[in-house]
Amino acid sequence: MAEKFDFNKGLSELEDIVKTMESGDLSLEDSLKRFEQGVILTRQCQTALSEAEQKISLLSAADGYQAQQPLDKES
Amino acid sequence: MLQPDFKLDFNTDEIYSVSDFLSLCHSSIENNIPTCWLRGEISNFSSPASGHWYFSLKDKQGQIRCAMFRLSQRNTKFIPENGMEVLLQAAPTLYQVRGDFQLIVRHIEPVGVGNLQAAFEQFKVKLRDEGLFDAQYKKSLPAVVNTIGVISSSNGAVIQDIIKVLNKRYPFAEILLFDCVVQGEGSAEKLAQAIYAADKSGRCDVLILARGGGSLEDLWAFNEELLARAIFATTTPIISAVGHETDTTIADFVADMRAPTPSAAAMLATPDRLELLTKLSKLHANLVQRTQQTLSHYQQQLNQLDLNLPSFNRQLNVFAQRLDELNTRLDYQVKITLNLHQGKLNTLFEQLKQHSPITSIKHKQQLNQLAKIQLNSHIKRTISQQQLNLSNLTQSLEKSIRHHLEQQQYKLARHSAGLHHLSPLNTLSRGYSISMREDNQVLDSVSQVKIGTLISTRLNDGKIYAKVEKIENN
Numbered sequence: 001m002a003e004k005f006d007f008n009k010g011l012s013e014l015e016d017i018v019k020t021m022e023s024g025d026l027s028l029e030d031s032l033k034r035f036e037q038g039v040i041l042t043r044q045c046q047t048a049l050s051e052a053e054q055k056i057s058l059l060s061a062a063d064g065y066q067a068q069q070p071l072d073k074e075s
Numbered sequence: 076m077l078q079p080d081f082k083l084d085f086n087t088d089e090i091y092s093v094s095d096f097l098s099l100c101h102s103s104i105e106n107n108i109p110t111c112w113l114r115g116e117i118s119n120f121s122s123p124a125s126g127h128w129y130f131s132l133k134d135k136q137g138q139i140r141c142a143m144f145r146l147s148q149r150n151t152k153f154i155p156e157n158g159m160e161v162l163l164q165a166a167p168t169l170y171q172v173r174g175d176f177q178l179i180v181r182h183i184e185p186v187g188v189g190n191l192q193a194a195f196e197q198f199k200v201k202l203r204d205e206g207l208f209d210a211q212y213k214k215s216l217p218a219v220v221n222t223i224g225v226i227s228s229s230n231g232a233v234i235q236d237i238i239k240v241l242n243k244r245y246p247f248a249e250i251l252l253f254d255c256v257v258q259g260e261g262s263a264e265k266l267a268q269a270i271y272a273a274d275k276s277g278r279c280d281v282l283i284l285a286r287g288g289g290s291l292e293d294l295w296a297f298n299e300e301l302l303a304r305a306i307f308a309t310t311t312p313i314i315s316a317v318g319h320e321t322d323t324t325i326a327d328f329v330a331d332m333r334a335p336t337p338s339a340a341a342m343l344a345t346p347d348r349l350e351l352l353t354k355l356s357k358l359h360a361n362l363v364q365r366t367q368q369t370l371s372h373y374q375q376q377l378n379q380l381d382l383n384l385p386s387f388n389r390q391l392n393v394f395a396q397r398l399d400e401l402n403t404r405l406d407y408q409v410k411i412t413l414n415l416h417q418g419k420l421n422t423l424f425e426q427l428k429q430h431s432p433i434t435s436i437k438h439k440q441q442l443n444q445l446a447k448i449q450l451n452s453h454i455k456r457t458i459s460q461q462q463l464n465l466s467n468l469t470q471s472l473e474k475s476i477r478h479h480l481e482q483q484q485y486k487l488a489r490h491s492a493g494l495h496h497l498s499p500l501n502t503l504s505r506g507y508s509i510s511m512r513e514d515n516q517v518l519d520s521v522s523q524v525k526i527g528t529l530i531s532t533r534l535n536d537g538k539i540y541a542k543v544e545k546i547e548n549n
Contacts, residue, residue: 007247008219008221008247011351011354011355014355014358014362015358017362018358018361018362018365021361021362021365021366021369022361022365024369026369028369028370028373031365031366031369031370032366034362034366035362035363035365035366038358038359038362039359039362042355042358042359042362045351045355046352046355048247049348049351049352049355052246052247053246054238054241054242054246054248054249054250055249055250056238056249056250056252057249057250057251057252058229058252058254059251059252059253059254059272060229060254061253061254061255061265061268061269064272065253065269065272065273065276068251071229071250071252
């Protein structure tokens with residue numbers, strides 16, 4: 001997934017947008033543009049939170065912790 | 076007190092040498108006094124290069140020399156100190172070289188606290204004094220965690236707990252498990268290697284050193300100096316989560332943060348999904364609120380402008396009226412001025428017209444026209460005169476030519492009649508003929524032909540073609 005949504009980046013962008021809007025002094029167009037961006041980011045973040053999948057890998061001492069293999073969560 | 080005359084009853088054969096006697100005592104002691112437990116306070120402790128320990132065990136009334144050899148120290152985690160009250164298991168013996176009675180210590184443990192506990196306290200003091208626990212060396216946990224390195228055993232509940240918590244809280248984080256034994260001989264060293272590997276991989280944002288609960292012995296690896304130094308050396312923030320909440324290890328003190336349990340460590344390392352969702356909702360609410368505020372702000376401005384509009388309109392009307400008025404006046408003025416100037420202009424124009432070159436040009440043109448007409452009629456006149464002359468001349472020329480022609484024709488007729496008399500043709504009609512060669516040369520001499528020459532002979536009514544057959548001269 002090359003275009004994977006970066007949750008943390010999205011969250012901090014959203015924070016920036018809200019901060020900018022709270023500082024005021026925005027034209028109506030700018031306000032609405034940021035509002036739209038903010039709504040999209042919120043949705044993306046929420047989706048990411050609900051769809052995120054855990055990735056677990058095992059590295060072992062046998063090869064000096066060089067190679068990694070997926071770890072079965074239920075083992 | 077011995078009297079000089081006191082007679083000793085002894086057999087000289089039964090006199091011992093010092094060493095024999097010591098041997099006797101040695102075996103007597105070793106055979107008769109079993110290994111036993113003693114309790115006392117340590118003094119005169121020394122540990123020379125050999126690594127053996129030598130000290131005195133004393134109480135208020137007496138003391139006894141003790142030796143504890145390196146081999147016996149294997150299970151001793153603490154180092155005895157002077158003044159320490161200890162319980163020791165020892166066998167009495169005689170150090171024959173000096174004749175000293177002493178105890179060979181097999182096991183030693185502090186009284187009150189356990190052996191390991193004592194060692195723990197000792198390490199703690201030592202490492203604290205070195206500054207390994209200092210707050211200034213504590214690294215803070217990163218704000219954003221993408222990868223978590225867990226140093227623990229792949230078996231057991233610990234890693235599963237961590238996985239469970241992270242899956243619920245913050246599934247974005249990738250977990251790298253650096254599998255390692257967490258108890259037993261050599262485990263401290265292996266843990267240190269795993270920590271080193273995790274730190275040096277450069278992939279982890281935070282490390283969690285985790286182990287489940289257990290006895291002090293089980294957890295001992297986490298109290299070892301080697302591991303403490305490995306933890307201290309990491310550049311990645313590391314959370315220690317060893318044992319249960321009540322268990323505290325040296326590792327906990329050295330680590331950048333201590334978590335009571337592995338699950339707690341996972342929580343410390345990551346934000347909570349629910350918190351994040353709450354945060355998102357809050358941000359979203361702020362966003363909506365701000366936007367609404369902005370909208371109503373602009374709406375208000377708009378309303379204000381709307382309110383101001385009527386008076387503005389009135390003002391506008393006044394201005395418009397004034398403008399109209401001024402306009403009318405201006406118009407009038409302009410017209411007057413214009414008329415005035417127009418009059419002047421007309422006068423000037425008339426004056427100008429009088430002096431206009433056009434007048435003289437017209438005059439000259441008229442003169443030119445006149446001259447042209449005169450010239451034209453003169454030319455016409457001259458031409459018709461000349462034409463008349465020419466016509467007269469032509470008539471007289473024709474007349475003279477005709478006359479001349481008539482004269483010539485007359486002459487010709489006359490000559491022609493004469494010529495007719497002279498024509499050979501008349502002669503021909505009288506029976507004469509003319510012979511010619513093929514080249515139309517009229518023959519007047521026989522010399523002009525040869526035998527075989529083709530000749531033609533013209534008669535009055537035709538021609539005879541003949542070949543000369545014979546020539547006779549007259």
